[in-house]
Amino acid sequence: MTNTANFALAFDFGGTKLAASLINTATGTISNLIRLPAPAEQGADACFQAMVKTGSTILDSCAIPREEIKGIGISFGGIISDDGKSVVKSMHVKNWNNFPLPEKISSLFNLPTYMENDGNAAAIGEWIFGAGKGVSDMLYIQISTGVGSGLILSNRLFKGQGMAGEFGHMTVEPDGPLCACGKYGCVETLTSGWAFSKYGTEAYQNAEMDSPLYRLGNNNLGKIDAQLLFEACREGDIQAVKIVERGIDALGLGISYVVELIDPQLIVLGGGVTRSWDVMYPLIIKATQKYLSPLFQQRVKLVHSFFDGTETLLGAAMLTTMNLNNN
Ligand SMILES: [Zn+2]
The missing domain is CATH 3.30.420.40 (ATPase, nucleotide binding domain)
Structure with a gap:
């Protein structure tokens, strides 16, 4: 054979x-x-x-x-x-x-x-081939221009009635900024490529001329994206740090809700914005520890995505073997 x-x-x-x-x-x-x-x-x-x-x-x-x-x-x-x-x-x-x-x-x-x-x-x-290999319960959060996510529970994709896993639209600041979905203060309005770019651009326009954000922004023709904002953070720019800390604090609050609700083995963070994992990781840990009860603080495990974008294609391919949509 x-x-x-x-x-x-x-x-x-x-x-x-x-x-x-x-x-x-x-x-x-x-x-x-x-x-x-x-x-x-x-x-x-x-x-x-x-x-x-x-x-x-x-x-x-x-x-x-x-x-x-x-x-x-x-x-x-x-x-x-x-x-x-x-x-x-x-x-x-x-x-x-x-x-x-x-x-x-x-x-x-x-x-x-x-x-x-x-x-x-x-x-x-990410679950089958990446950081989630061998894990039965995990949340994957993709922070790109927007924030997407998927939930693996008991070794299968959990969809609820069909729409489960909308982590990006959980409200984490009730009086926060308006989201494209029509609500205020969703995770995505504070921690996403578009949010970091928007607040970063506003901060750049009001930045002190001797600040890292002003210099980096000028070098990039005034175009502020998430990676530039993180670079300003690395150089200690006060306004950039403020924006990123607020965003990651909101992300940590959202993560703490999920952790206390489903106690997953793993949270995987991927997407273009997470390329600045060196800046993000300590802040995510700080925020999740702030919002998690002591019992959960030691249990949560957060890791960076194994892939850099191809996890989406891999998951799409695996739909053919999982036959998910025929359930
Ligand atoms: Zn929203």
Whole structure:
């Protein structure tokens, strides 16, 4: 008997970016990776066609026999239906509403196709192949432009009625800033790429001329992103430290709620913003210790994501073996 490998075609549609690759679902090996900007301004059909074209390019150019490719997994950065069968809404692509994306992709490629939102897909990837390997209960938090998350409970993705794991929209400052979701003081309004960029830019515009934030901002043509803000923190910029400390304090409060509710073995933090883990980690520990009761303070384990973005593709690929959406 020959041992044929199983592969999946994986898509990571983030709204402004599109990635796709082939993945060996037994080993997590990624091949034929393509990354490109998504044509978000051109609308839903252009984005769909970009996915189809990228998928076809990969399948046409790969050396893997077609019969070893068992299915397609899609990670979608937006709101999807509870059963994973439709895109409900994209925040970046106009009019991408109520669209049966997996069915459309499936009929074109003639392969079973599954879809999850990006927070859940990334959590699965990190759980099966990354920092969460062997763990039965974990929360994965992805801090990028926004904040996504996924919850693994008792060795499976926990979805509740379909929307569980919206860590980014838990209220941590009731009188805090307005969020895109319509509420005030969500985690995302204080700890995210867009939040750090917004408050960082405001601080830069009012910064003292001899401050690190002013100098770093000038060197970057006034464009302040999370990484620049963290760099200003490393140089001891008082305003930058204030913004980051407030953000991480809010993040720690959110984490403490989850820890006391479900007592997970692990919290994994990933996403572009966490590249400044050296600055973030001590502050996250400080904040979680502040908000956790003594019984929980020693139990919580926080780690940095093993991957730097590919966890989402890996999780999407694993949907083909987990068959999550048929539950
Ligand atoms: Zn919100």
